[in-house]
Amino acid sequence: MTGKKSLSGSFFSVRRWFQLIFLGITLAIGIQFTWFVFHLEKGIVPDFNRPPGVEAFLPISALVSLKHTLSTWTINDIHPSGLVIFLIVCATALVVKKGVCSWVCPFGLMSDILAKIHFRVFHRTLGLPKWIDIPLRSLKYLLAGFFIYYIFYKMPLPAIEQFIHSPYNRFADIQMLAFFTDISPLALKVMLGLVLLSFVIPYFWCRYLCPYGAVLSVLGFFSIGRIHRDPDFCTRCGACEKHCPGKIQIRQKQQIRSPECSACLSCVAACPEKNAIRFVLPPVRSSFRHALPGMVIAVLFAAGIAAARVSGNWHNSIPKEAYLAHVNRPPSVQIGGHPEIDVEKMKKMIQAMKARRAQTAPAFEMKGE
Numbered sequence: 095m096t097g098k099k100s101l102s103g104s105f106f107s108v109r110r111w112f113q114l115i116f117l118g119i120t121l122a123i124g125i126q127f128t129w130f131v132f133h134l135e136k137g138i139v140p141d142f143n144r145p146p147g148v149e150a151f152l153p154i155s156a157l158v159s160l161k162h163t164l165s166t167w168t169i170n171d172i173h174p175s176g177l178v179i180f181l182i183v184c185a186t187a188l189v190v191k192k193g194v195c196s197w198v199c200p201f202g203l204m205s206d207i208l209a210k211i212h213f214r215v216f217h218r219t220l221g222l223p224k225w226i227d228i229p230l231r232s233l234k235y236l237l238a239g240f241f242i243y244y245i246f247y248k249m250p251l252p253a254i255e256q257f258i259h260s261p262y263n264r265f266a267d268i269q270m271l272a273f274f275t276d277i278s279p280l281a282l283k284v285m286l287g288l289v290l291l292s293f294v295i296p297y298f299w300c301r302y303l304c305p306y307g308a309v310l311s312v313l314g315f316f317s318i319g320r321i322h323r324d325p326d327f328c329t330r331c332g333a334c335e336k337h338c339p340g341k342i343q344i345r346q347k348q349q350i351r352s353p354e355c356s357a358c359l360s361c362v363a364a365c366p367e368k369n370a371i372r373f374v375l376p377p378v379r380s381s382f383r384h385a386l387p388g389m390v391i392a393v394l395f396a397a398g399i400a401a402a403r404v405s406g407n408w409h410n411s412i413p414k415e416a417y418l419a420h421v422n423r424p425p426s427v428q429i430g431g432h433p434e435i436d437v438e439k440m441k442k443m444i445q446a447m448k449a450r451r452a453q454t455a456p457a458f459e460m461k462g463e
Contacts, residue, residue, distance in 0.1 A: 108384055113202070
């Protein structure tokens with residue numbers, strides 16, 4: 095009974111409030127950016143700024159910007175806030191493991207909700223056997239490793255700079271919005287499939303496929319904050335492991351260093367013993383431990399964004415007129431960083447080539463005779 099009561103206790107609900115607050119911020123950014131693009135599509139230059147926070151959803155651009163920054167010691171002005179947010183998130187992993195996944199990420203909130211529905215339907219948590227689970231867990235590391243290897247080792251600095259200033263990257267935020275507002279049938283099926291998998295196998299996306307989470311898992315291994323189990327108070331009842339979304343074997347350890355730990359504090363909430371399990375972050379007072387990961391994340395975000403604003407590395411340098419011209423351009427295809435190709439002109443060229451081939455074909459036939 096004590097374990098069940100703690101699950102609905104105040105410190106467990108604190109994480110949900112943090113998730114909802116960050117979800118509200120995310121939705122506000124999304125609505126403002128959608129309104130910004132709506133004005134552009136109507137041929138109107140918006141009288142308000144594009145929200146820089148939308149760049150949080152451009153992790154590939156952030157990785158490219160990080161390579162550029164490490165090579166030039168400058169921050170490019172195309173998507174500076176994307177790089178700032180990426181660095182803040184990485185910094186949180188060095189303090190509270192991959193707490194962003196369980197305290198901030200909207201997909202983490204959705205996975206929590208699906209996991210609760212899963213338990214209500216099946217009355218237990220279903221999972222994959224270890225011989226499948228362990229190889230599948232490597233997929234997210236392989237995906238993250240591919241992007242890191244290609245960007246940091248295969249792309250030279252000229253290619254990095256060309257990508258940063260290409261139309262594809264400059265207006266990647268608009269293309270990202272179009273992915274959701276004009277989603278293709280295939281993409282919709284894939285997304286619904288992932289939602290279904292995350293219902294049948296709780297935290298499927300987070301555990302097996304999320305490359306962002308993989309990066310945070312590696313960084314989180316070096317986190318100064320971690321879950322601590324005190325064997326003097328622990329009765330080895332197993333409640334902590336039963337409620338752990340990462341399926342970590344907690345009873346066998348005193349310090350939890352597992353890359354699957356997201357500092358969600360579900361194990362702390364489920365423990366019937368008051369001092370058996372706690373989140374430790376020296377030298378912070380233990381009285382804040384119930385909300386500590388969320389507080390640290392909020393402080394780091396606030397400090398990082400404030401520093402970016404003061405240093406002039408928060409808003410990009412792309413004028414609204416450039417966004418207007420991009421949104422209202424004639425139908426065209428963008429291929430990487432290459433110039434845009436006019437589809438209608440390409441069709442006319444193909445038709446002209448076919449007509450010329452039809453005219454020359456009889457002449458070749460006559461010579462053949």
